[in-house]
Amino acid sequence: MQWIQILGVMFGLLLLYMTFLNYKRKEFTIKEALSWSAICAALIIFSVIPKFLDPFLKRIGVLRLLDFLVIVGFMFLLIVVFYVYHVVRRTQMQLTNIVRKIALEKKRK
Numbered sequence: 001m002q003w004i005q006i007l008g009v010m011f012g013l014l015l016l017y018m019t020f021l022n023y024k025r026k027e028f029t030i031k032e033a034l035s036w037s038a039i040c041a042a043l044i045i046f047s048v049i050p051k052f053l054d055p056f057l058k059r060i061g062v063l064r065l066l067d068f069l070v071i072v073g074f075m076f077l078l079i080v081v082f083y084v085y086h087v088v089r090r091t092q093m094q095l096t097n098i099v100r101k102i103a104l105e106k107k108r109k
Contacts, residue, residue, distance in 0.1 A: 001048075008047030016040040 016037060023033040045052060050065055062068045 005047045005050070009044055012040045012044035012047060015043070 019028065019033055019036040019040065022028040023030070028036070046065065046069070053065055053068065057063070057065065057068055060068075062071070
């Protein structure tokens with residue numbers, strides 16, 4: 001096993017442990033914990049068996065696993081950034097409404 005594979009397995013196990021801790025603290029729902037656990041498991045599998053996706057990669061025309069992981073990583077980051085933007089925007093709108101209500105109540109008094 002190469003050092004990069006060992007690093008990948010250690011990183012996957014660390015993420016899996018952090019997911020478990022967040023679930024136990026009730027900071028993750030079961031759906032979130034299962035999603036992150038699946039991502040961690042995939043990372044560990046890809047680290048231990050790098051040739052695992054070769055038949056799939058040949059079918060879609062990607063030459064190397066690293067190219068595929070970079071593409072998927074960019075797509076994942078884009079989805080996460082979009083989701084975080086959506087949550088922040090919704091929170092901003094809720095905060096604006098609360099501040100307006102408080103200001104109107106103070107003006108009435």
